[in-house]
Amino acid sequence: MGEIGVYIHIPFCVKKCLYCDFNSFSGKEEYFEEYKNSIVKEIEKFETDRELTVKTIFIGGGTPSVMPAEFICDILNAVGNKFNADKNSEISIEVNPGTADFDKFKSYREMGINRISVGAQSLEDRLLKVLGRVHNSEQFFECAEWAKKAGFSNINFDLMFALPGQTLDEWKKTLSAAVKLNPSHLSLYSLIVEEETPFFEMFESGKLKSVSDDEDRAMYYWAREFLKDFGYFQYEISNFAKKGFECRHNITYWKRKEYLGFGLGACSFFSGKRFHNNYDLLEYIAGSWFGEEEDFSKNDAFSEFMFLGLRMNDGISLKEFYDYFGVELDSVFGNKVELLIEQKLLEEKSGRICLTRKGVDLSNAVFRELLL
Numbered sequence: 001m002g003e004i005g006v007y008i009h010i011p012f013c014v015k016k017c018l019y020c021d022f023n024s025f026s027g028k029e030e031y032f033e034e035y036k037n038s039i040v041k042e043i044e045k046f047e048t049d050r051e052l053t054v055k056t057i058f059i060g061g062g063t064p065s066v067m068p069a070e071f072i073c074d075i076l077n078a079v080g081n082k083f084n085a086d087k088n089s090e091i092s093i094e095v096n097p098g099t100a101d102f103d104k105f106k107s108y109r110e111m112g113i114n115r116i117s118v119g120a121q122s123l124e125d126r127l128l129k130v131l132g133r134v135h136n137s138e139q140f141f142e143c144a145e146w147a148k149k150a151g152f153s154n155i156n157f158d159l160m161f162a163l164p165g166q167t168l169d170e171w172k173k174t175l176s177a178a179v180k181l182n183p184s185h186l187s188l189y190s191l192i193v194e195e196e197t198p199f200f201e202m203f204e205s206g207k208l209k210s211v212s213d214d215e216d217r218a219m220y221y222w223a224r225e226f227l228k229d230f231g232y233f234q235y236e237i238s239n240f241a242k243k244g245f246e247c248r249h250n251i252t253y254w255k256r257k258e259y260l261g262f263g264l265g266a267c268s269f270f271s272g273k274r275f276h277n278n279y280d281l282l283e284y285i286a287g288s289w290f291g292e293e294e295d296f297s298k299n300d301a302f303s304e305f306m307f308l309g310l311r312m313n314d315g316i317s318l319k320e321f322y323d324y325f326g327v328e329l330d331s332v333f334g335n336k337v338e339l340l341i342e343q344k345l346l347e348e349k350s351g352r353i354c355l356t357r358k359g360v361d362l363s364n365a366v367f368r369e370l371l372l
């Protein structure tokens with residue numbers, strides 16, 4: 001017996017956004033059906049001698065909403081036929097404005113999807129253009145309205161801040177307008193300029209200018225305070241939710257629980273092994289699903305447990321560490337945690353170890369310290 005999360009990867013997008021380094025591409029519409037058939041087969045052929053109950057399903061991308069709704073339904077049916085279902089499963093799909101109409105939302109609801117995550121990113125048309133998004137703010141508002149009208153009450157908006165040329169006032173305006181729509185969840189990400197993206201070149205050549213670190217932090221801390229007043233509590237570095245609407249699927253990752261990924265390049269963590277699928281679309285479609293297993297040592301596992309757990313606001317407890325690994329945290333990390341507490345990067349709160357505000361800002365440095 002076991003409980004798992006299932007991730008389904010749909011790598012297709014209408015157009016590649018200028019900052020995107022995800023496993024996604026545009027202009028491959030002719031492969032939609034074959035790709036869907038291949039995922040269904042991959043699920044059907046998955047072998048395990050364990051009986052598994054699916055607690056969460058997350059259909060992400062890419063842009064899953066570019067696919068016809070009936071393809072998504074076929075994939076969900078394959079998951080339902082393969083694993084035990086839990087009637088309280090959280091089933092999420094990522095939707096980008098401009099790629100789903102009201103009928104699509106209705107179909108999603110009918111097939112049992114109960115959580116929508118909308119890739120809004122910004123509500124300013126000027127910034128959406130800078131990002132190379134295919135939608136405008138009007139399409140976002142339309143999309144949010146259709147999701148609600150179709151009966152969804154668990155809705156997330158993904159928003160980005162610290163965008164080139166964005167002012168604190170613009171960010172305040174965007175977040176205020178988003179909150180007015182009363183989503184149950186908000187994910188707020190600071191822009192990261194990744195190498196090998198058009199954005200990287202544009203920043204290198206001076207065509208785009210980053211906001212300063214101080215402005216970035218001002219936007220983040222303003223949002224944290226602002227959201228408190230509207231009943232959103234922060235449960236992870238970038239995630240805020242109304243009580244009871246935390247994303248259970250993502251918590252699976254942060255608590256280092258098991259999940260299975262299906263689709264191009266999808267990652268799995270299962271039976272103590274971590275592996276990812278093939279990244280080559282044509283090979284994947286031809287049935288060569290598997291990519292490779294990742295090597296990781298016991299020490300990697302200890303460190304990873306800390307990085308992931310500390311992303312969450314309530315951090316980790318000594319007992320959780322012991323229950324997970326069967327060894328005491330101190331016997332693995334020595335006095336590292338104590339030193340980080342002395343440096344005010346970590347703190348102990350009701351028997352749990354969490355990042356402080358300074359620790360959140362310097363989280364990469366904290367995580368580096370915890371590398372074994």
Ligand code: SF4
Pocket residue numbers: 012013014015016017020021022024061062063096119
């Ligand atoms: S929609 Fe998302 S996955 Fe697709 S290109 Fe844009 S950022 Fe990347």
